[in-house]
Amino acid sequence: MKVADLMCRPVASTTEETSVANAARRMEENDCGVLPVLRNGTIVGIVTDRDICLSLGRLTRHPKDILVREIMTRDVGLCRTDDDVHDALATMARRQVRRLPVTDAGGRLEGILSADDVVLHAEERDPSRVPALSCRDALETLRAIYGSRHVRVATTS
């Protein structure tokens, strides 16, 4: 099973020079909690509603005066549309993230792969055959993602 079979698309994105006020609005409009950050079509970071929440608590400026580039995570785990889902799950587990931006072979943003969607899809497989993606594999990934969250100290730039 390929990443393209499970990813969500289209995907909303933002830029480094966008204010967090507008990034948050884009999240609301698109009903998501994460936005890949693009520069000339290339992914240079990722920003989440949690990043915005913590930045507003830490910084005294107005949300329209805080830029996405100040709070985004620059080291982003990616996967490709034609990757096997298991490889993407391994990346999620290694990086301990629930969501991965998906690109085409040329690096263009195509979608987002979420661990929750993977679990849902695994559940929907026909249980009478060996599934292309087992529930066990998906939940194993969630365990790896969350396994050390309870002890990890949250880091912010």
Next chain:
Amino acid sequence: MNDPIRSATARDSDALAAAAPPAAKPEAFVSRLEAPTEIPISEKKDEPTVREIMTGDVHSCRADRTLVSAAASMQRGDCRFLPVVDGDGRPIATITDGDICEVGTTNHRPLRDILVSEAMSREIFTCRPEEGLSQVLETMKRRRVRHLPVVDEDGRLIGVVSLTDVILRVEEGGEEISAPLHREIADVLRVISQKERGTRAVRVNPYRED
């Protein structure tokens, strides 16, 4: 400030749970998507209880504190969810980092001038430490929540149990328990994601630049 709740028993019972492998009773764990009825605790003696999987050392906040203090608690606790408690330590509401992000970016006032009571969700569902995993998953599914504050017999906060806690512990009961629970976990994720996609309100953003 925040009120860290301590519960020494939350993790101490891990060894007990591991030492007593549950007997096979797979029929007791079928998905109850269509029949959300109360599951008698007595039928679920073999599976882990909330007390064994919950986080007992949790951060909480008060409704009259500011969002700055709530955000700081979330950062310190590395959590996305805080129970809001009254003066007696009873949960009265909940607040998430998503709530703070939304209110903080759609309000002219800075976080230090916004109270938790302005951003919190007053709809609150709790569970008891003696409930089993199936019962908790059923509550999460019915109420469409990922987190449940755990309360004692007086209604006071003693911990939080999350869907993540269930996922992290579900394998430990062995295949006969974990297989049906996998299905229930997926059921919970499904109804929660439907809620997240269906009910989120788009508010007017005064900082709109375009």
